[in-house]
Amino acid sequence: MPEAKLSLRGVTKSFGKQAILRCIDLDVAEGEMICLIGASGSGKSTLLRCINQLEPVDDGNVWLDELDISAPGLDLAPIRRRIGIVFQSFNLFPHMTAMDNVLLAPRRVLNEEVQGLRLRAEEEFVRFGLALHKDKYPDQLSGGQQQRVAVIRALVMRPEIMLFDEITSALDPELVGEVLDVLRELRAEGMTMILATHEMGFARELADRVCFIDGGMIVEQGPPEELFNKPQVARTQEFLRTVLRN
Amino acid sequence: MVVAGVSTAIVVLSIVMLVPLAPGWEGVKTSFFNGEVFAKTLPKLLKAFLWDVAIFAWSVPLIFALGLAIALARAVRSPALFPLRIFGAAYVDIFRGVPVVLVIYLVGFGVPGLGLPRPWNSPYIWGTVALVLTYSAYIAEVLRGGIESIHASQRAAAICLGLSERDTMRYVILPQAIRRVIPANMNMLVALQKDVALLSFIGPVEILRQAGIFKSLLANFTPYVAAALIFLCVTVPATRYADYLMNRDRNARS
Ligand SMILES: Nc1ncnc2c1ncn2[C@@H]1O[C@H](COP(=O)(O)OP(=O)(O)OP(=O)(O)O)[C@@H](O)[C@H]1O
Ligand SMILES: [Mg+2]
Numbered sequence: 001m002p003e004a005k006l007s008l009r010g011v012t013k014s015f016g017k018q019a020i021l022r023c024i025d026l027d028v029a030e031g032e033m034i035c036l037i038g039a040s041g042s043g044k045s046t047l048l049r050c051i052n053q054l055e056p057v058d059d060g061n062v063w064l065d066e067l068d069i070s071a072p073g074l075d076l077a078p079i080r081r082r083i084g085i086v087f088q089s090f091n092l093f094p095h096m097t098a099m100d101n102v103l104l105a106p107r108r109v110l111n112e113e114v115q116g117l118r119l120r121a122e123e124e125f126v127r128f129g130l131a132l133h134k135d136k137y138p139d140q141l142s143g144g145q146q147q148r149v150a151v152i153r154a155l156v157m158r159p160e161i162m163l164f165d166e167i168t169s170a171l172d173p174e175l176v177g178e179v180l181d182v183l184r185e186l187r188a189e190g191m192t193m194i195l196a197t198h199e200m201g202f203a204r205e206l207a208d209r210v211c212f213i214d215g216g217m218i219v220e221q222g223p224p225e226e227l228f229n230k231p232q233v234a235r236t237q238e239f240l241r242t243v244l245r246n
Numbered sequence: 247m248v249v250a251g252v253s254t255a256i257v258v259l260s261i262v263m264l265v266p267l268a269p270g271w272e273g274v275k276t277s278f279f280n281g282e283v284f285a286k287t288l289p290k291l292l293k294a295f296l297w298d299v300a301i302f303a304w305s306v307p308l309i310f311a312l313g314l315a316i317a318l319a320r321a322v323r324s325p326a327l328f329p330l331r332i333f334g335a336a337y338v339d340i341f342r343g344v345p346v347v348l349v350i351y352l353v354g355f356g357v358p359g360l361g362l363p364r365p366w367n368s369p370y371i372w373g374t375v376a377l378v379l380t381y382s383a384y385i386a387e388v389l390r391g392g393i394e395s396i397h398a399s400q401r402a403a404a405i406c407l408g409l410s411e412r413d414t415m416r417y418v419i420l421p422q423a424i425r426r427v428i429p430a431n432m433n434m435l436v437a438l439q440k441d442v443a444l445l446s447f448i449g450p451v452e453i454l455r456q457a458g459i460f461k462s463l464l465a466n467f468t469p470y471v472a473a474a475l476i477f478l479c480v481t482v483p484a485t486r487y488a489d490y491l492m493n494r495d496r497n498a499r500s
Contacts, residue, residue, distance in 0.1 A: 080405065
C-alpha cells in the first residue's frame, strides 16, 4: 500500500475501443501541487475525473490514504466530499445565489450548525474578494467571479485534495489573473492540489511537479525547472516548443 | 400595421354582411344565437362551470404529483431499479396512446360497474381518476424532457460535492427542470380545462351536460354557444399567458 496522500496504480480507462488512459502511476504527497500539462485530448480531464470516481476506472487502483476508492460497490458520496473539484465551466447552479451554491452541500452533508457554516462561508467570500457578490445569481457574476465562487463552494467542504480542470481556460484574459491568485493563496496554505492547465508560466511558478501527459500516458514528469528547461523526451520537447512559441 | 388593420376590417365586414344573406341564416340565428335563451341560461351555465373549475382544481395537484413520480421513475439510474423505468415508460405509452374519452369511459363506467358502494361509485371520483391517469402521463413526459435538458455538468458538479443522487435531483436538477417546462405545462393545463367537459359523458352535471339539458328543454342550441364563450373567456387568456412565458423563455436563453 503506497504511503502518499493519493496514489494511482496502473489506472486505465477507455471509452468504447478508444484507450484514453494507459496504466497511469502517480503519487501525490500531502501538500504537494501537481500540474498536468499536455495537448488537447491527451486525457487530463479524464484523469481528474477518474481520481474522484466521476468516471469508474477500467483497471488499476486509486488510493486515498489507506482506502482503495476505486473498489467497486463503495458509497462514493463520502469519498467525494474529501476531494474538491472545479471544472472549466458550468460549475455553479444557476437557480441559486452564490451563497446558496456554497451552502447547499455542507448543509445537506456535514453535521455542522448552520450559523457557524454561514460564518465560515462568509469568511471565504471575504478572503477571495467576493464579499459584495455573495447574494448574486451566477449570471450576474463575471466568469472569474463564478470560478472563485466555485472554488469557495469546494473549500467549505474542507476537502483534503483539490482538483482543478483548466479553470481559467474559458475566461477572458483579463480575468485569468484573479483566479490564479486564488490558487496561489491555496498553495501558500499548503493545500494538496492537482491542476490540469494550459498556463505554463503558472505551472512553472508554483508547481512542485509537472506531469506531461500524451496519449493517455505520463510521458515525463519532474520539477518545473527541469521539465521546462531540459525536457528529456522528444515528445515533451516538441509539445513545449509549440506551446511556448504561442 | 395599417395593412393588417384594413384587411382584417374587410374580412370581418364581409362576414357580417354576407353571412346573413345565406338562406338558412334566420333559422340558425334563432336556434344558435338567441339572445333571450342566452340571457336565461347563462347564470345556470356559469354555475355548472364552477364544477369544471372545481374538477380542474383538484385534479391539477394529483396530476403533478403522479406525473412527477412517473418522470422520476423514468430518470432513475440504478440498474437495480430498472423495472421502475420500464413501468414508467409503459405507463406513459399507454395513457398517451389512448384517447382521453376512452379512458374516461373505461374508468368512469368500468370501475363503478364493480358494484362499489356509495360514495365510491361517484362519477366525479372516477372521472377525476381518468383525467389524472391521462394527464399525468403527458406531464411526466414534459418533466422528463425538462430533466434531460439540464446539462450533465450540473449533475457532475453536484455529485462531486458529495451530494447523494437524491439530493442532486431534488435541489439541483428538478428546480431547474421545472422552471424550464412551466410554459409547456401551462398549455397542458389549458387542454385539461377543456377536457374536463368530457366528464359530461359519464354523469357529472358540469357545463356541457347542463347545456345539453337546456338544449333538450328549450329545443335551442344557444346554450352550447354560451358554454363555448365561457370556455373561451378562460382558455384564451391562459393560452396567451403561456405564449408570453414561452417567448420570454426563448429570448432569455438566446
Ligand atoms: N464521455 C466520453 N465519451 C467518449 N469519449 C470521451 C469522453 N470523455 C472524453 N472522451 C475522449 O477522451 C479523450 C481525452 O479527453 P480529455 O477530456 O480527458 O482530454 P483533455 O486532455 O482534458 O483535453 P482538453 O485539453 O481539450 O481539455 C478525448 O479524445 C475525448 O474525445
Ligand atoms: Mg480537459
